[in-house]
Amino acid sequence: MRVVVDLSRCQGYAQCAFLAPDAFRMHGEEALMYDPNPDDSQRDQVLRAAAACPIQAILVEQLEGPAMTVEARRS
Amino acid sequence: MTSRVEALQTFKRDGRIVIVGASLAGLRAAESLRDEGFTGSLTMIGDETAEPYDRPPLSKQVLTGWVPATGTTLPRRRDVDAQWLLGTPATGLDLADNVVRLADGREVPFDRMLISTGVRARPWPVAAEAALTGVFVVRTREDAEGLQQAIAAGPKRVLIIGAGFTGSEIASICRERDIAVTVAELGSGPLVGALGAMIGEIAADMQLANGVDLRCGVKVTQLEGDAQGRFRRAHFSDGSTVDADVAVVALGGIRNTEWLRDSGLAIGPWGVACDSGCRAFDLNGLVTDDIFVAGDVARCPHPIYEYRFISLEHWANAVEQAEIAAHNMVNLQADRWPHLAIPTFWSIQFGVNIKSVGVPTFADEVIVAQGSVSEHRFVAAYGYKGRVTAAVTFNNAKWLDHYRKLIEAAAPFPPAQPTPDQPADAKPMPVDFPGPLLLSQDATVVVTGHDPSERRVTAVRP
Amino acid sequence: MTMTQTPDTLHRILDYANRADPYPLYAELRKTPVARQEDGSYVISTYRELTDILHNPHLSSDIRNLARPMAAADGRATPAFINLDPPEHDRMRRMAMRHFGPPHTPGLVDGMRPDLTAIVSGLIDDLADKTQIDIVDDFAYPFPVTVICHLLGVPREDEPRFHQWVNAIIDAIDYDAKTDPPEKLSNGEQARKDIHAYLGGLLEPRHGKPGDDLLSRLANEDGPDGRMTDEEIISTANLLLIAGHETTVNLITNGMLTLLRHPQHLQRLRNEPDLIVPLVEELLRYEPPVHIIPWRAAYSDIAIADTVIPKGSQIMLMLASGSRDPDRFHDPDRFDPDRRDNQHLGFGSGIHLCFGGPLARLETQIALTELVRRLDKPRLVADPPPYRPSPVLRGPIHLHVEQG
Numbered sequence: 015m016r017v018v019v020d021l022s023r024c025q026g027y028a029q030c031a032f033l034a035p036d037a038f039r040m041h042g043e044e045a046l047m048y049d050p051n052p053d054d055s056q057r058d059q060v061l062r063a064a065a066a067c068p069i070q071a072i073l074v075e076q077l078e079g080p081a082m083t084v085e086a087r088r089s
Numbered sequence: 090m091t092s093r094v095e096a097l098q099t100f101k102r103d104g105r106i107v108i109v110g111a112s113l114a115g116l117r118a119a120e121s122l123r124d125e126g127f128t129g130s131l132t133m134i135g136d137e138t139a140e141p142y143d144r145p146p147l148s149k150q151v152l153t154g155w156v157p158a159t160g161t162t163l164p165r166r167r168d169v170d171a172q173w174l175l176g177t178p179a180t181g182l183d184l185a186d187n188v189v190r191l192a193d194g195r196e197v198p199f200d201r202m203l204i205s206t207g208v209r210a211r212p213w214p215v216a217a218e219a220a221l222t223g224v225f226v227v228r229t230r231e232d233a234e235g236l237q238q239a240i241a242a243g244p245k246r247v248l249i250i251g252a253g254f255t256g257s258e259i260a261s262i263c264r265e266r267d268i269a270v271t272v273a274e275l276g277s278g279p280l281v282g283a284l285g286a287m288i289g290e291i292a293a294d295m296q297l298a299n300g301v302d303l304r305c306g307v308k309v310t311q312l313e314g315d316a317q318g319r320f321r322r323a324h325f326s327d328g329s330t331v332d333a334d335v336a337v338v339a340l341g342g343i344r345n346t347e348w349l350r351d352s353g354l355a356i357g358p359w360g361v362a363c364d365s366g367c368r369a370f371d372l373n374g375l376v377t378d379d380i381f382v383a384g385d386v387a388r389c390p391h392p393i394y395e396y397r398f399i400s401l402e403h404w405a406n407a408v409e410q411a412e413i414a415a416h417n418m419v420n421l422q423a424d425r426w427p428h429l430a431i432p433t434f435w436s437i438q439f440g441v442n443i444k445s446v447g448v449p450t451f452a453d454e455v456i457v458a459q460g461s462v463s464e465h466r467f468v469a470a471y472g473y474k475g476r477v478t479a480a481v482t483f484n485n486a487k488w489l490d491h492y493r494k495l496i497e498a499a500a501p502f503p504p505a506q507p508t509p510d511q512p513a514d515a516k517p518m519p520v521d522f523p524g525p526l527l528l529s530q531d532a533t534v535v536v537t538g539h540d541p542s543e544r545r546v547t548a549v550r551p
Numbered sequence: 552m553t554m555t556q557t558p559d560t561l562h563r564i565l566d567y568a569n570r571a572d573p574y575p576l577y578a579e580l581r582k583t584p585v586a587r588q589e590d591g592s593y594v595i596s597t598y599r600e601l602t603d604i605l606h607n608p609h610l611s612s613d614i615r616n617l618a619r620p621m622a623a624a625d626g627r628a629t630p631a632f633i634n635l636d637p638p639e640h641d642r643m644r645r646m647a648m649r650h651f652g653p654p655h656t657p658g659l660v661d662g663m664r665p666d667l668t669a670i671v672s673g674l675i676d677d678l679a680d681k682t683q684i685d686i687v688d689d690f691a692y693p694f695p696v697t698v699i700c701h702l703l704g705v706p707r708e709d710e711p712r713f714h715q716w717v718n719a720i721i722d723a724i725d726y727d728a729k730t731d732p733p734e735k736l737s738n739g740e741q742a743r744k745d746i747h748a749y750l751g752g753l754l755e756p757r758h759g760k761p762g763d764d765l766l767s768r769l770a771n772e773d774g775p776d777g778r779m780t781d782e783e784i785i786s787t788a789n790l791l792l793i794a795g796h797e798t799t800v801n802l803i804t805n806g807m808l809t810l811l812r813h814p815q816h817l818q819r820l821r822n823e824p825d826l827i828v829p830l831v832e833e834l835l836r837y838e839p840p841v842h843i844i845p846w847r848a849a850y851s852d853i854a855i856a857d858t859v860i861p862k863g864s865q866i867m868l869m870l871a872s873g874s875r876d877p878d879r880f881h882d883p884d885r886f887d888p889d890r891r892d893n894q895h896l897g898f899g900s901g902i903h904l905c906f907g908g909p910l911a912r913l914e915t916q917i918a919l920t921e922l923v924r925r926l927d928k929p930r931l932v933a934d935p936p937p938y939r940p941s942p943v944l945r946g947p948i949h950l951h952v953e954q955g
C-alpha cells in the first residue's frame with residue numbers, strides 16, 4: 015500500500031499515530047515519521063488514520079492494477 | 090465558438106504533451122493534466138529507472154532502517170495513462186520543431202512540454218576522493234540505500250560535510266543510532282544559510298546537546314583513503330583531521346539543466362526561469378507558449394517578494410507548481426492561474442519538527458514571537474522593512490498558518506499585538522545572513538483569494 | 552461590513568424551540584461572518600473565519616481574559632487545559648497525553664478495539680429481544696461512560712452520582728442571567744464542588760500505588776514536564792470525565808438518527824462495513840455533538856475578516872455552522888458519506904483540537920457498525936426526537952426506536 019503525507023501541511027495533530035500506530039509514529043512531540051509502504055495487513059488502520067487527519071494531509075493510493083507499462087528501461 | 094477555444098479543445102482531445110523528469114513534480118503534473126480533462130497522448134521521460142518515488146524519507150525513515158529505500162514509491166492520485174520512457178535521459182530540446190531528444194537517439198515530438206528535471210546532489214569536487222568507498226551523497230534511492238547499509242554496519246564515526254537540512258537530519262539519525270558524528274560546516278552554524286544566525290545558534294545547541302562533534306567555520310580540504318580505496322580520514326582547513334569510515338557530502342544541489350544548454354531557454358545555476366504561470370522564458374526574456382517548468386528546477390518570480398525570481402527545493406512547491414503548470418498547459422490565457430503559494434518547508438531533526446513559511450532570507454530582522462527557545466518550542470517571525478516576510482517554528486507548527494496569512498497581508502513587523510505565550514524579552518534582532526542582503530522597499534502587493542481560481546495579488550496603495 | 556447586528560438570530564439559536572433544526576438559522580448567521588452582538592460579544596459562523604481564528608495566537612481559551620467575567624466561571628478552581636493558553640495549556644495537555652496517546656503511549660487507543668467491541672456486543676445482546684429501544688439510555692450513554700470510567704479509574708457504579716453533577720455543570724454553561732433561574736448557576740457551582748471532592752477522594756489513595764488507570768498514572772509518574780499537582784490532576788480528570796461523557800453519546804445517537812433518516816446509507820453500511828470510516832467523519836460535519844465553543848476571549852486586538860475584535864471581548868465560535876458553510880462544502884446540507892476532503896470542525900481545530908478524538912471515532916465506528924448489523928429493521932418512533940436543553944452540546948435526550 016502506498017502512502018504519502020504532505021508534511022508541509024501536517025500540523026502534528028498525531029491523530030494518525032493513534033489509529034495506525036505501526037504505520038505513523040511521532041518523532042518527538044510533533045514530528046511525524048511514517049511508513050510510506052505499510053503492509054496490506056494494516057490497510058484498515060491506515061484508512062482510518064487517513065480519514066481522521068484533520069487537515070487531510072494523508073494520501074493513500076486506492077488504485078488497483080499495475081502502475082504503468084514501461085516502454086524502455088535501462089537494464 | 091472562437092477559433093482559440095476550438096484549438097484548445099482539439100489540443101485537449103488529441104494533443105501531445107511530454108513531461109521530462111518523472112519524479113514528484115512530473116507525476117503530480119501528469120495527474121492534474123488528466124484531472125483537467127486532457128485526453129491526448131502523455132509521455133513521461135525520466136532518467137531514473139524507478140517509478141516516481143518520494144525523496145524526503147531518504148534522509149529520515151530510510152536511514153533509521155525502518156523503511157527500505159525502495160519503499161517510498163509515491164502513491165498515485167489517479168491513473169495517468171501515460172507512456173513511460175524511463176531510464177532514458179533527455180539530452181536536448183529543439184524549440185523550432187518542438188521535439189525532445191533522448192540519449193538513445195530517439196526524438197519525441199510534442200505540442201506542449203513540461204520541464205521537471207529537478208536537482209542532483211552536488212558531488213565532492215575532487216573526483217578521485219568522491220570515488221572512495223564510504224563517501225556518499227543523498228539524492229536518489231540508490232544513494233540512500235548505500236548510506237543506510239554503511240550506517241547499519243556500525244561505523245566508528247560518520248563525517249558529515251555541510252550542516253544544511255539534509256546534513257543535519259543525517260547527523261540526527263546517526264546520533265539516534267548512537268554512532269559518533271562529526272559535522273563540518275563552513276558557515277557560523279547549522280541551517281544558517283537558510284534560516285539565519287539566530288536559528289543557527291539554536292540548531293548548534295541541539296547538535297551539541299545530542300553529542301554531535303560540531304565544527305563550524307572550517308572547510309574540509311581533503312578526503313583521504315586507505316590502500317583499499319576506503320575513506321578513512323578527513324583534513325580540515327584549520328590543519329586538524331578527523332578519522333571516520335563514512336563521509337556524507339551534503340553540499341546542496343545542482344539544477345539539472347545541462348540538457349537544455351542549446352535550447353535557447355533562460356537557464357542558469359538557479360534553474361530554468363519562468364513566469365508565475367510556469368511558462369519558461371527564453372534567453373531574451375521572452376515568455377514561451379508551449380514550454381512549462383515546475384519543481385526544484387524552476388525559477389519563478391513571486392509578487393510578494395517583489396517579483397524576484399525564487400528557486401526552491403521544497404516538496405510542497407514541486408506539488409503546487411506542478412498543478413498550476415498543468416492547469417495552465419490546458420487553459421486559455423484568461424483562465425490561467427498564477428503560482429502565488431507562499432513557500433513552506435519542513436525538516437525533522439533531533440526530535441524537533443522544524444517548519445518554515447515564506448522566504449526567511451528575504452528579511453532584515455527576526456523576533457521570537459511565541460514560545461520558548463530554550464525548550465525548543467517557539468515561533469520566530471522574520472520581517473523586512475517593517476512587514477512580515479517569513480516565520481519558522483520549532484515544535485509549534487499549529488501556528489504557522491497564522492503567519493502565512495500575515496505574510497500574504499503584508500502585516501506589520503514586529504507583530505504588534507501580544508500573545509499569551511510571548512517571551513518576556515521579545516525584541517527584534519538583525520537576521521544576519523552570510524550572503525549579501527536583498528534590497529527591498531515597502532510592500533507593494535498583498536495576496537487575496539483562497540482558491541486557485543480566485544487567488545490574485547492586489548497592489549498596496551499608500 | 553461584517554459588523555451588522557444579528558442578536559435575533561443568535562437568540563433564536565439558543566432558544567430551545569429551535570434545538571431540533573438550528574441549521575437554517577446558521578445560514579442566516581453566516582451572512583455576517585463576524586457579527587458583533589449588542590452586549591459587545593462576537594459571533595463567528597463561517598468556515599474560513601473560524602479556521603482563521605482557531606489558529607490565531609491572540610485568541611485565548613482562558614476566560615480570565617474576558618473584560619466582563621462570565622457568570623458560569625469559577626474563579627477559584629484550577630482551570631483544566633481546555634481553559635488555558637500556551638505555554639500552560641501545552642504543558643498540561645502533554646502531561647495528560649503521555650498516558651493516552653503518542654508519542655509516549657501510541658498503541659493505547661488502537662489496542663482498545665477488542666474491549667470496545669466486547670462492551671458494544673454486550674449492550675446489544677441485552678437489546679436483542681426488546682421491540683422498543685431508547686438508543687440513548689440503553690446504549691449510546693452507557694457505552695462511552697463505561698469506557699471513560701475504566702480509562703480514568705472511576706468506579707462504574709458511581710455513575711448515577713456524577714451523571715447528575717455533569718448534567719448540572721453542562722446546564723450552567725450557557726447560563727443567561729436575564730432569562731435563567733439563579734438555581735441553574737448555583738446548582739452548577741455545587742456540582743462542581745461535589746465532583747471535585749469526589750475525584751479528590753479517588754485520587755488520594757492512589758499516591759504511591761502505581762496502577763494502570765489514568766488517575767494512578769498521573770498521581771505517580773514523573774515525565775520530562777514534571778508531575779501535575781493534585782489540583783491539576785483533579786481538574787484534568789474532571790475535564791476528561793465530562794468530555795468523554797457528554798459528547799460521544801450525541802455522536803452515536805445523531806448517527807443512528809441520521810441513518811434512520813437516510814435508509815439507503817443504512818443499507819449501504821450493512822453491505823460495506825468500510826463505509827463507517829468516512830461516514831463518521833461526515834456525521835461530525837453534518838450533525839456534530841459540539842455546536843458552539845461559547846467562551847473564547849480576545850487576548851489582544853484580533854483582526855479577522857474586515858473587523859478588529861477588541862481585547863477582552865467574548866467570542867462565540869459556531870463550529871456546526873462552519874461545517875455547513877457552502878463556501879467550503881459542496882451541497883453542505885446533504886449527508887454524503889462519500890464526501891472527499893472533509894475537513895470538518897467537529898473536533899475543533901488548532902491547539903485545542905479534541906484530545907479524545909481518536910477514541911471517540913473508534914467508539915462511534917464500532918457502535919454504529921454493530922447497531923446497524925444487529926438491530927432488526929429499526930424504525931424511528933418520533934421524528935424529530937426530544938432534545939437535551941443545551942445548544943452547545945446538542946443531541947437527542949432520547950431516541951426511541953422500534954425493531955422486529
Ligand SMILES: Cc1cc2nc3c(=O)[nH]c(=O)nc-3n(C[C@H](O)[C@H](O)[C@H](O)COP(=O)(O)OP(=O)(O)OC[C@H]3O[C@@H](n4cnc5c(N)ncnc54)[C@H](O)[C@@H]3O)c2cc1C
Nearest residue numbers: 110112113114136144145178179206207208384385403404
Ligand atoms: C534527502 C532529501 C530530503 C529532503 N527533505 C525534504 C524535506 O524535509 N522537506 C521538503 O520540503 N523538501 C525536502 N526535499 C526536497 C524534495 O524532495 C524536492 O523538492 C522534490 O523532490 C522536488 O521534486 P522535483 O520533481 O521537482 O525534482 P526531483 O525530485 O529532483 O526529480 C527530478 C527528476 O528528473 C530526472 N531528470 C533529471 N535530468 C533528466 C533528464 N535530462 N532527462 C530525464 N530525466 C531527468 C531526475 O533523475 C529525477 O528523477 C528533500 C530532498 C532530498 C533529496
Ligand code: HEM
Nearest residue numbers: 632633794795798799802840841898899903905906907911
Ligand atoms: C464525538 C465526541 C467528541 C466531540 C465531538 C468532541 C469535541 C471537542 C471539541 C470541539 C473540542 C475543542 C474545544 C475547544 O476548542 O475549546 C474538544 C476538546 C477536548 N476534548 Fe473532545 N470531543 C469528543 C470526545 C471526547 C472524548 C471521548 C474525550 C476524552 C477522552 C475528549 C476530551 C477532550 C479534551 C480534554 C479537550 C480539550 C483539549 C484542549 O483544550 O487541548 N473529547 N472536544
Ligand code: SF4
Nearest residue numbers: 024025027028030067
Ligand atoms: S493526523 Fe494529519 S496532521 Fe496529524 S500528524 Fe497525522 S498527518 Fe499530521
